Amino acid sequence: MSKRIAAALLDFMLLIVIITGAATLFANISGYEANLVALENREKHFETEYGIVFRITTEQYDALTEEQRQNYDAAFEALKADEEYSRIWYKQFNLILLITTFSILLGILVVDFVFPLFLKEGQTVGKKVFGLALVQTDSVSVTKLQLFLRAILGKFTIETMIPVYIFIMIYFNAASITHLAVLTALLISQIISIAISKTNAAIHDLMAGTVVVDMPSQHIFQSKEDLLEHTKKIHAEQANRSDYK
Helix, strand or coil, rough: HHHHHHHHHHHHHHHHHHHHHHHHHHHHCCHHHHHHHHHHHHHHHHHHHHHHHCCCCCCHHHHHCCCHHHHHHHHHHHHHHHHHHHHHHHHHHHHHHHHHHHHHHHHHHHHHHHHHHHHHCCCHHHHCCCCCEECCCEECCHHHHHHHHHHHHHHHHHHHHHHHHHHHHHHCCCCCHHHHHHHHHHHHHHHHHHHCCCCCCCCCHHHEEEEEEEHHHHHCCCCCHHHHHEEEHHHHHHHHHHCCC
16 A cells, blocks of 8 residues: 555656646647736726725725725626626636646546556556556456546546536635535545455546556466466366365
8 A cells, every 4th residue: 555655646746747737838828828817907907996906805805994895895796797807707717627627637648548558557657666557356457448447537537627626616616515515425435445445446446447456466467368277277276286185
């Protein structure tokens, strides 16, 4: 387990580097910064018109006089009613979703699918460094389909993007109790999966039918046929020893 944790940390650091680079690239291509400036300029327009500052804390708002609060609320309502601001805001929201989604998708594809294809035996960079491998539950080499399902359906879709989308909703004050319940249920499910499964498998491994093993001490079969031949050989040896006795 300690080797798995160390490998996961190394892979996570590599993942963050790739995601950051991809997000920077996608932001430049999509015009994210220009749209952000346009959003801020629209806010400044109403701040100047009403003589207020939108970005204040709850404590700062409570410290305002009744007249200042009314002025602030009027400015906020005017901002929300402004069609140009709404258009820019929704564009910014969608850009954040798209940039986040494709950056994380690219990162997970590289770390958990592309690298294992080249390194063999389902090894990520972290697993390679710490002598771990990824196999099917019967010790047969993992297939490309399993790697893809593990990376995209398990790690990307369920374990990463569901929490990320919920955090984005929280950031934009659009989250509900349902979102928090889903996030909590997912976290509890992951903990239970790792704690009670015989192989301490996370959700993505359960979905793909894979398990992380210590490579030096593990006999990895290249196919189901190899496993069958090995099983026959073991049974034959056991039978010979039994006959001899």
